[in-house]
Amino acid sequence: MTRFFVTTEELATDSPILTGENARHAKVLRLKNGEAVLLCDGQGQECVCTVTDATADSFVLAVQERRASQTEAAVQVSIYMAFPKADKLEHVIQKATELGAYEIVAFPSGRCVSKPDDKSLKKKLERWQKIAASASEQCGRGRIPEVIVLGSFTEALKRAATADKALMFYENEQAVTLRMALQTGAYKTVSLLTGPEGGLEEREVEMARNAGLQVCTLGKRILRCETAPLCALSAVMYDAGEF
Amino acid sequence: MTRFFVTTEELATDSPILTGENARHAKVLRLKNGEAVLLCDGQGQECVCTVTDATADSFVLAVQERRASQTEAAVQVSIYMAFPKADKLEHVIQKATELGAYEIVAFPSGRCVSKPDDKSLKKKLERWQKIAASASEQCGRGRIPEVIVLGSFTEALKRAATADKALMFYENEQAVTLRMALQTGAYKTVSLLTGPEGGLEEREVEMARNAGLQVCTLGKRILRCETAPLCALSAVMYDAGEF
Numbered sequence: 284m285t286r287f288f289v290t291t292e293e294l295a296t297d298s299p300i301l302t303g304e305n306a307r308h309a310k311v312l313r314l315k316n317g318e319a320v321l322l323c324d325g326q327g328q329e330c331v332c333t334v335t336d337a338t339a340d341s342f343v344l345a346v347q348e349r350r351a352s353q354t355e356a357a358v359q360v361s362i363y364m365a366f367p368k369a370d371k372l373e374h375v376i377q378k379a380t381e382l383g384a385y386e387i388v389a390f391p392s393g394r395c396v397s398k399p400d401d402k403s404l405k406k407k408l409e410r411w412q413k414i415a416a417s418a419s420e421q422c423g424r425g426r427i428p429e430v431i432v433l434g435s436f437t438e439a440l441k442r443a444a445t446a447d448k449a450l451m452f453y454e455n456e457q458a459v460t461l462r463m464a465l466q467t468g469a470y471k472t473v474s475l476l477t478g479p480e481g482g483l484e485e486r487e488v489e490m491a492r493n494a495g496l497q498v499c500t501l502g503k504r505i506l507r508c509e510t511a512p513l514c515a516l517s518a519v520m521y522d523a524g525e526f
Numbered sequence: 527m528t529r530f531f532v533t534t535e536e537l538a539t540d541s542p543i544l545t546g547e548n549a550r551h552a553k554v555l556r557l558k559n560g561e562a563v564l565l566c567d568g569q570g571q572e573c574v575c576t577v578t579d580a581t582a583d584s585f586v587l588a589v590q591e592r593r594a595s596q597t598e599a600a601v602q603v604s605i606y607m608a609f610p611k612a613d614k615l616e617h618v619i620q621k622a623t624e625l626g627a628y629e630i631v632a633f634p635s636g637r638c639v640s641k642p643d644d645k646s647l648k649k650k651l652e653r654w655q656k657i658a659a660s661a662s663e664q665c666g667r668g669r670i671p672e673v674i675v676l677g678s679f680t681e682a683l684k685r686a687a688t689a690d691k692a693l694m695f696y697e698n699e700q701a702v703t704l705r706m707a708l709q710t711g712a713y714k715t716v717s718l719l720t721g722p723e724g725g726l727e728e729r730e731v732e733m734a735r736n737a738g739l740q741v742c743t744l745g746k747r748i749l750r751c752e753t754a755p756l757c758a759l760s761a762v763m764y765d766a767g768e769f
Contacts (some may be wrong), residue, residue: 354746381753383745422747460769502626502769503597504665510624515762518769526703526745526761 284330285312286321288427289400294324300343304353309342311325311336317333320344325427352425352463359385360521361415362512363443363476365392365436365483366399369407374413380428382516383525385472387415388431394481399432400473405469420471437489440494445475451476451496459499461515463525465522473519477511527574528555529564531663531670537567542575546586552577552585562637563587566672568662569661570595595668601766602628605755606686606719608679609634609642612650614752618653623661624672625759626768628715630658631674633682642675651675681731685735686717694719694732694739695754704758708765716762720754765767 287305299322301309305364314320317385317511322330322344329352336343362379366372366389391398398408419427433439443449447470450461476496478487488498503516522526530548542565544552557563557577564588565573567682579586605622607613609615609632619630634641642650662670676682688691690713693704719739721730731741744757763769 356745378753381747381749382757383747422749424747442570460767462764462767462769502599502763504624504626504667506624506665510621513756514625514760514763517757518764520745520757521705521761521764524703524705526705526743 284319284321286373288325289322291324294322294330299458306341323425329425354423356383356525358394360411360473360519361385362387363439363474364389364507365479366395366397367479367508369450370396373395373414374509376414377418378513379424380415383520384428386429392436395479400497401446406434442477442494446474448473449496451491451498453498454505455478456498456500461499464497475515481506527562527564531568532565534567537573538563542587544649549584554625566668570598570669572668580589597666598669599768600627602715603762604628604717605630606682607632607755608722608749609638609640610722611640616657617752619657620661621756623658626763627671629672633676635679636727638722683734685739686719689715689717691747692739693718694734694741695744696741697748699741704742707740718758723751
């Protein structure tokens with residue numbers, strides 16, 4: 284079933300109409316009257332519809348079934364990533380979206396070599412949000428993860444700490460594994476915080492502990508800054524019973 | 527401790543000497559007499575040494591301790607990947623090395639859009655092996671995973687099937703999860719087989735079942751061909767108690 288993202292308002296109507304980019308896509312696919320399509324609002328709600336009036340410029344639909352998205356993870360995992368170099372953040376947004384992340388939060392830390400200035404930030408956020416939308420479409424998600432930029436490391440800690448499992452990964456931690464952290468008590472929300480190319484500073488790790496985050500290891504090998512969050516996310520999804 | 531890769535023969539001598547590229551690297555680092563370095567043979571054996579004679583062109587070392595590499599995973603995971611487009615295979619080689627894969631095996635399948643011809647293969651294999659070596663060095667591994675190219679899908683199935691857990695991932699499988707496959711009996715060796723951009727053909731999935739592979743899902747979202755093996759590898763390492 285072909286999927287189209289529409290606004291929440293559009294999803295709420297009884298006869299949604301595909302217009303603009305969606306109509307062009309539907310035209311390429313040569314959708315005909317009676318065919319079924321899936322409308323998603325990108326917020327986790329979706330609608331099975333059939334085409335009732337296919338014309339040259341628009342496609343009128345009739346709603347068959349409203350439901351919650353079938354492809355969202357039951358566990359909400361937030362990726363907290365210190366600003367890496369630009370292409371790496373884009374890589375992580377795309378892959379974390381596929382792997383089912385709830386949101387991707389970028390923030391500055393001491394050893395970040397790259398940090399967007401306020402001037403370029405708006406444009407970059409738009410670009411990052413588009414990457415998340417396009418990855419959501421490709422992998423069949425009904426919810427587009429939000430990309431969020433925070434202004435300080437302290438703010439990131441405070442926000443991350445509100446999850447049932449608030450975890451920071453640090454290459455010098457050897458005793459506490461991700462498994463130990465996950466297997467002490469149930470969880471519905473998880474924060475996974477990782478450092479930039481040069482790693483986290485020792486004082487930042489202390490700040491995180493004081494803010495209530497648990498510091499864990501991802502094993503004996505030093506993972507690149509773009510590999511660590513995706514490895515941790517895959518493991519959490521596995522642990523949570525997603526696959 | 528700085529790490530240098532040397533041959534197995536060089537590692538076996540009582541007074542190994544850093545030459546060539548290694549000597550240039552040691553010079554840049556300004557290694558001095560008495561400093562400790564780690565020599566690795568890329569096969570899982572390593573040697574703690576001290577510098578005994580640093581000259582302009584070479585560095586003579588004395589062996590302090592011989593040991594098995596401390597950073598290798600206890601479980602041997604082989605990645606079997608149908609040829610994707612070139613840059614994706616390179617991506618998977620780099621990341622799978624970081625994540626601790628034992629070897630990376632590429633092979634052709636029905637929907638592969640990219641497959642190196644015999645003429646260019648030798649050069650490409652050299653390049654892929656270099657990527658594995660460089661990723662091993664970066665992440666601190668004592669063993670460089672071998673990159674292997676097989677000539678046919680059947681050959682890949684036959685080789686993959688010899689592992690304790692021989693698993694194929696298929697987007698149309700919904701019942702059997704990776705967790706179910708891993709939690710029925712202990713394992714020391716694992717094969718993870720995934721398809722190319724266009725996915726595996728149904729008849730290929732049947733062939734895999736007949737060859738003894740277990741067909742599993744990686745969850746409700748459709749993962750890109752370069753994401754699936756890394757997601758599965760992360761989950762297996764987690765399941766095996768690596769982190």
